[in-house]
Amino acid sequence: MTAAIRLATARVGDLAAVMRVMDAAFEPAYGEAWSGAQLLTLFALPSARVCLAWDGEQVCGFSAARIAGPESELLLLAVDPRFRGRGIGALLMKDWQAWAAGEGADDYFLEMRADNDAVHLYEQSGFSECGRRPAYYRGNDGMVRDAITMRRSRDRDGED
Structure with missing residues (x-):
């Protein structure tokens, strides 16, 4: 289903396409979307990468991650709602971990809002909860939500 x-x-010139996906994918009530200026900082960091998912000539998803020694953190993952259900999120997860492993990472982390439906994608990708921050996120909707930290370690035989 994801053959196409x-x-x-991503390159700096792709910023507008990334922002279109971000605007479509992130619910404004939660206040989780990054600004263009915040994303631009990633392009300047040699330890960070933004990856685009393309369907033909259209950007339909992206991930943003960074490396810190033997650890990598997924900063953002988004799929345009019109393209969800096609395995694009899973492809982006695999790509992030393959890139991070190539950069020497053995442990992968991400943090998310506790009531985020993406938890199913992350669990299917081998992640499990390793920490919780009560009342960490304050959304634009006035609600306070817990943050969940999730972790996955690379298999000791080197395979992901």
Whole structure:
């Protein structure tokens, strides 16, 4: 089902396409979307990568991650709602971990709002909860939500 999807490292010139996906994918009530200026900082960091998912000539998803020593953190993952249910999120997760492993990472982390439906994607990708921050997120809707930290370690035989 994802045969038409291709993944590629984003460049600064792709910022507008990334922002279109972000605007479509992130519910404004939660206040989780990054600004263009925040995303631009990632392009300047050699330890960070933004990956785009393309369906033909259209960007339909992206991930943003960084490396810190033997650890990598997924900062953002978004799929345009019109393209959900096609395995694009799973492809982006695999790509992030493969990139991070190539950069020497053995442990992968992410943090998310406790009531985020993406938890199913992360659990299917081998992640499990390793920490919780009560009342961490304050959304634009006035609600306070817990944050969940999730972790996955690379298999000791080197396979992901």
